[in-house]
Amino acid sequence: MNKKKFIAAGAALGLAATLMATVPAANAEPVANGPVIVGSDTLQDVMNALTNGTNVTGSPVRSTAGSSAVASFDATGSVTIQTKSGGAHFGRPNGSGDGVKALSRSIDGQPYTSATPGSPANVNIAGQVDVARSSSGATVNANGALLYVPFGRDALSYAHSGGSNAAFDNIDQATLKGIFECTVTQVGGVTVTPVIPQAGSGTRKDFLAKIGATESSMLEVSEGGCVVVGQEHDTNSIAGGAAFPANAVTPMSAAQWVAQNTGAGVDRRGSGVKIGSPLAGVSPVSGTGTAMVPNAAYYSNSTWGRDTYVIVENARVTAGDAKYDAKLAELVSNATSKLGNTASVLPSQAGSVKKKFGFLAPSTTTPFRANLG
Structure with a gap:
């Protein structure tokens, strides 16, 4: 062309x-x-x-x-x-x-x-x-x-409902892989629930690739595994309308997180849900509430940034x-x-x-x- x-x-x-x-x-x-x-x-x-x-x-x-x-x-x-x-x-x-x-x-x-x-x-x-x-x-x-x-340019990270348990704030790539392959069952001393977006989601596909997992290595509950199905970027509820679980981890677009916090986008955050980072010392966003903005240092990361x-x-x-x-x-x-x-x-x-x-x-x-x- x-x-x-x-x-x-x-x-x-x-x-x-x-x-x-x-x-x-x-x-x-x-x-x-x-x-x-x-x-x-x-x-x-x-x-x-x-x-x-x-x-x-x-x-x-x-x-x-x-x-x-x-x-x-x-x-x-x-x-x-x-x-x-x-x-x-x-x-x-x-x-x-x-x-x-x-x-x-x-x-x-x-x-x-x-x-x-x-x-x-x-x-x-x-x-x-x-x-x-x-x-x-x-x-x-x-x-x-x-x-x-x-x-x-967007960036991919994860959101969690781990509350004040600081271990949920920085979960590295290898641990995320274990969580979504059901080989890691606890974070910070509590049982963690992995929540994956619905089939057909680009965020689902990207997240699995970034943590080194595959559709075959990630088993949903219906397949005998531990992974719960949700709707991407919705940390208020999961598929079927049930409440988002406590101590859960789910893929999250940093751009969606910014928009939901500033009020530019539709707010689908659950109570007490936070965004975490797999990169030690580098948050996907900076600021809070309506002043939240993307963190360019995170967005430029070759693994977690995405066009x-x-x-x-x-x-x-x-x-x-x-x-x-x-x-x-x-x-x-x-x-x-x-x-x-x-x-x-x-x-x-x-x-x-x-x-x-x-x-x-x-x-x-x-x-x-x-x-x-």
């Missing part, structure tokens, strides 16, 4: 400030007249803010696709969603993997089944999804059908291609208020909004291509 064409196409269209005043407000989950976004819980709150419009920086910012509003669907909610007028009702994509799969099935027309329990199986969702949110990357393929556009992405069909954002969609190219471009913008100097920039939600600039702004999921 000619990335200069991609950036230029978006920039040429992306500066229309009057859209802020003329585009009708997007509801949380409307039937869209423009692009549809699904996928990662990690990016859910910041994407809702950008697509619905926000003044969290002190200046109005909204990411639109030309004159069309954008619909960003939450990772959780009703079992099924309908994204476009007259379109199919299909299982809600919950997590990065599920979002990429839904986008891929929207492109290739193959049957789609969501990982959300109770979802209808083998639904034709051709043309129903335009963008996927992802907290993880993919294997680069220069000829792949998908384009991964860097969104922002996040918005993903589209490459052909639809490549000028000159028969499938080229100028509105979609604008939406994911690096223009001031668009999803690919990472600058945070001015309050009118989408990058400034991302920073309020705990994201820093990604390690690279260069998109890459990958295969369908």
Whole structure:
């Protein structure tokens, strides 16, 4: 793909400030007249803010696709969603993997089944999804059908309900591996409960890779193991609605933790839950409450830092291609208020909004291509 064409196409269209005043407000989950976004819980709150419009920086910012509003669907909610007028009702994509799969099935027309329990199986969702949110990357393929556009830098750590037991505040990588493989059963003299996000979660996939565990070495309770299933970044309850356990440890996006503490995002913290660090002496965040911000030293760590992405069909954002969609190219471009913008100097920039939600600039702004999921 000619990335200069991609950036230029978006920039040429992306500066229309009057859209802020003329585009009708997007509801949380409307039937869209423009692009549809699904996928990662990690990016859910910041994407809702950008697509619905926000003044969290002190200046109005909204990411639109030309004159069309954008619909960003939450990772959780009703079992099924309908994204476009007259379109199919299909299982809600919950997590990065599920979002990429839904986008891929929207492109290739193959049957789609969501990982959300109770979802209808083998639904034709051709043309129903335009963008996927992802907290993880993919294997680069220069000829792949998908384009991964860097969104922002996040960092992965863990949250815990260990209270004042200081041993929970700094659990190293090897001990985390043992906890989630059920070979380490106590922290600070008390029994620890590992809680893993739902299947299809990019955070689940990333966390297991970072601690050196695998899906086969981590056994859930239903498989005869000790690991409880929760919903990513929710430390108030676990899957099924039960309360988050005491003395539990669960993967946590530092960006989500910042947003939930500052009030920028939806607060899903349980009472007394804290963020911990696997890096001795380096916290994922600094400050408290509304003054909390990302800790750049932690985010830059080669193990625990991670870039996040918005993903589209490459052909639809490549000028000159028969499938080229100028509105979609604008939406994911690096223009001031668009999803690919990472600058945070001015309050009118989408990058400034991302920073309020705990994201820093990604390690690279260069998109890459990958295969369908």
